[in-house]
Amino acid sequence: MKILIAKELGFCFGVKRAVKTVEETAASVNGQVYTLGPIVHNDEVVTQMQSLGVWAKDALDEIDAGTVIIRAHGVPPETLDAARDKGLRVVDGTCPLVIKVQQLARALHDEGYQVVIYGAPEHPEVIGIVGWAGAGAVVVQSLEDVAALPRHKKIGVVSQTTKIPADYQAIVGALMGKCQELRAHNTICNATAQRQAAAIEVAQQVDVMLVIGEAHSSNSRRLAEVCAQVNPRTHRIATADELDSAWFTGAEKVGITAGASTPDSSIEKVIAWPNGVMQSEIAQV
Ligand code: SF4
Structure with a gap:
């Protein structure tokens, strides 16, 4: 393999x-x-x-x-x-990149914009940004949430750093219909976008795609989502213990990526599973 x-x-x-x-x-x-x-x-x-x-x-x-x-x-x-x-x-x-988002949200608030944060309301990063954004900031996580917003003269928007760029673009587009003036900051972290692009590149070339990261890791779940869009045989696992040999039936190529909270040791254990069966040829693409 x-x-x-x-x-x-x-x-x-x-x-x-x-x-x-x-x-x-x-x-x-x-x-x-x-x-x-x-x-x-x-x-x-x-x-x-x-x-x-x-x-x-x-x-x-x-x-x-x-x-x-x-x-x-x-x-x-x-x-x-x-x-x-x-x-x-x-x-x-x-x-430091999260600090930048916090500062941008605060500046938008201070300049009189209705601050909108695109992200998951319960995510700790978003909770932090809301705090820095001051009173009145709202969190949206879907186009439906944007549709439910009242009109404002000025809206300023930032994104949780781990969101998918295309989804954020759609949110920004929808917000244009909700105000006279829109200021949108691209606060999606390059690390996230690079990991997603690299993961998609691999997922498109393999029979089975593995995403290593825990279920409560937001960016790991997103990596699995984007991989599943191009490869339905995508599996997110927290550790090598969750691997199932049935997933690899008939597979010649297996792809591996890992979320931003996954240590090298977890990645190495997956590559080494099971007892070297997956190690016949390894390439980084
Ligand atoms: S994904 Fe990592 S580098 Fe990017 S903003 Fe979050 S913590 Fe910082």
């Missing part, structure tokens, strides 16, 4: 930076270190962080003292203030 590996996959710049921040903080500070939420949506990485003495807590209420690290998704400004008010040392691991 031939394996084609997407040329862009796995940890993005922002996740690498956040993981490095945790490692450096754990090595350099006295006292307990926490992350606010798992540093990435990957259980293997969270376990690695625990081995460094860094524990993930879902809320500031669960942290009484020590250092709290903000993950790449970022948080609303109120959360940063609350952590400092509690006397916690705050290390901000927010991805």
Whole structure:
């Protein structure tokens, strides 16, 4: 069986930076270190962080003292203030590209635009952006949501960084019918677009496509969606343990990609499964 590996996959710049921040903080500070939420949506990485003495807590209420690290998704400004008010040392691991979106949303608000954020309302990155955007910001996740918006004189829109560019373009197009003036910032991260393009390129060439990433990883789910659009034999798996030999019946080529929260070790375990059967020929395309 031939394996084609997407040329862009796995940890993005922002996740690498956040993981490095945790490692450096754990090595350099006295006292307990926490992350606010798992540093990435990957259980293997969270376990690695625990081995460094860094524990993930879902809320500031669960942290009484020590250092709290903000993950790449970022948080609303109120959360940063609350952590400092509690006397916690705050290390901000927010991805610089997410900070840029937060700043753009705040600037749109300050310039009098109705701020619209395209994204999943429950996603931590979007919750953070909403906080920075100030009162009145709305989140849309579909054309139906846009259709339900009232008209505004000025609308400013940003996107969650991991959204699909074509979908965002459709949202922007629909928003034009809702205002006299529209300012749209392209805030989709290149890392996401590059991973999706590389994944599609591979998915089109193979019999079976594997996307490695956990179900609660938004960008991994999206990678699986775009791959499934061009290759119905696409499977998203969290780890090699979920692989099923029945998927590969009659397959000569298998493609592999991985979400931005998937560590190299998880990718290597999939390539090595099962006992070398998939390793006859490996190429990165
Ligand atoms: S996907 Fe892009 S914006 Fe999100 S953390 Fe990674 S580099 Fe930053």
